[in-house]
Amino acid sequence: MSRAMPRTPRILTFTALGLAGALALAGCASADQSSSGDETASTGSTLPQELVDAAVAAATTAADGQDLSGTLEMVGVSTGADADPFIGAISAFEEATGVTVNYTGAPDQATVVPAAVEAGNAPDIVDGQGLGLMQQFAASGDAVSLSDVIGDDVLADNFNPGLLQSATVDGQVYGIWNEADTFQIFYNPATYDGPTEGSWQDLSAWSEALAASGTGVAPWCMGLEAGAGSGFPAQGFIENLFVKQFGSDALAAWASGELPWTSDEVRWAFEEFGRIATSETMVAGGPQAAVSTSAFSFMDGMYTDPQACQLTLWGNYAAGIVQGSNPEATVPDGLNFFDIPASDPAYAGALDVAGHVTFALNDDPATAAFMKYWATPEAQSLIAASGRYTVANVNVPLDVYPNENMRGSAELLLAAETVTPGPASAIPTAVNTAYLQGILSYIQDPASLDSILAGIEAAKS
Known part of the structure; x- marks a missing residue:
């Protein structure tokens, strides 16, 4: 009742x-x-x-x-x-x-x-x-x-x-x-044939093989255009790669400002994200499409005919967004998800939240x-x-x-062993603005990463 x-x-x-x-x-x-x-x-x-x-x-x-x-x-x-x-x-x-x-x-x-x-x-x-x-x-x-x-x-x-x-x-x-x-990886069960368990390295190997296969289907869907908030879907991507490699204590230190943006750990997370986002074949349409495609429609690529892309790493709200334009994407038969794999198994139970x-x-x-x-x-x-x-x-x-x-x-x-909010949930507005702008600049010019991270660090003061 x-x-x-x-x-x-x-x-x-x-x-x-x-x-x-x-x-x-x-x-x-x-x-x-x-x-x-x-x-x-x-x-x-x-x-x-x-x-x-x-x-x-x-x-x-x-x-x-x-x-x-x-x-x-x-x-x-x-x-x-x-x-x-x-x-x-x-x-x-x-x-x-x-x-x-x-x-x-x-x-x-x-x-x-x-x-x-x-x-x-x-x-x-x-x-x-x-x-x-x-x-x-x-x-x-x-x-x-x-x-x-x-x-x-x-x-x-x-x-x-x-x-x-x-x-x-x-x-x-x-x-x-x-x-x-929470954040997870979403896929279309009708078309996805990759791993749902294992390590981040396993998923990366599958992604690279698909990207090199010549099928025209990219392993990753990505869209970062959201007006003043453009870039925000990538924050969850970067921070979850970070926590699955370095753990919750390091994520908390990054969020609080104790770990600088210019650190090797933060740079690693950006570069690991960049292996996907700056590639012409790893992300649907290449880096320019990732920057210009709406954050509220990019997941449609999992349902187009022919299919454009296979996977999305985003927050749990992604299901509701994708269902808005793809009514068939009901969980679990039309849309499913799995936990983000850890690159270091010691941190498989570490969770980033917003x-x-x-x-x-x-x-x-x-x-x-x-x-x-x-x-x-x-x-x-x-x-x-x-x-x-x-x-x-x-x-x-x-x-x-x-x-x-x-x-x-x-x-x-x-079920998570540790639950920690990442920088996107904790940093001041000025730093977050620099973070968002830095993500977009990095995708368009990967060689500028050092100066981008230094600029975000400078925004703290």
Whole structure:
């Protein structure tokens, strides 16, 4: 039995008008309209009633008998349908507490949230892409310690140690991971005849043989064009090659800035990626096509006739993207995936992740209750039940996931020996911009790698 969520928070989509203005509009905007007048996300999908009831109960417990009311302003990175799973979980909190949560979608958080804080109009809660904003506001003293609000013991019972450590500043946890994206290799089972087990070296040998075979089918699909975010699919590729060769401790050191971009380890990961991305035969259409092809259509090459390419290394969300234009690509018969093989078997269980980190900029009772609730398996089960994301709470049951893609991704997350966010999830905006630009420059001019890595390192200062 299922039912629609009982309440729908007011949702705004914010781009570049100033967060203070967007938050002011939250008090008067229609529930069905964004600040620009476009239709916004809704919670039209249904969720299992037992999960909704459990989430409402968890929110009631988080409120701890307090008579809460009023409004919370929450800024999230997701907009449109991507925000629906989070809105569903927010609605259960609203039902339990009577608090209204105004969710504002702000993809350009790195600009608008600091501006709002500087203007004295900070949102109560931020659901950020990765760790960068959380670390910034923890360092400035604006973020609220969740070690105090929730308790380290509760957090340790619900989250992987690597994720908790990544959200820790000066011994205090400041962020809750909710969405946690894993990375894997996707393929079309109807056409792929290569290895799904073994080492990275085994997969590379198969790839090189196919590239040299003259069939016209490239082993790898790649598309990096995404506007201001162009290059981002390659970040997961490079970082996963890195962690499977050097391990989670080295990945954490790279993400924190302790391991420089000019190190031999980082250079190795770029060059290993470059063996594919800079080759005319290893990637469909060659390097220029990799740079110019949309990040949201390049996987179609696995389904064209004739087929253009065989494999994609990307986040677990890739399945949903490819299914948008290829309805036959259902998991597992029309689309399947396997874990990224390790080049060093000692690090086969090391996992790189990306995703959302929620933090608080207010310590009032309603905000504290929300953060307690947001960390619970009941809240994150509602996000997982959407079938759109895997979540970080280790106590969310696998059977909550309604599709095999996300369930398999969650199994990978739970089975990992170590879980570590890579640099793309942790570095400041300026460094990430240099990282993205550096990837595109490297593909077009591989000989410039030394100067590219030096430039990214310089962006840290």
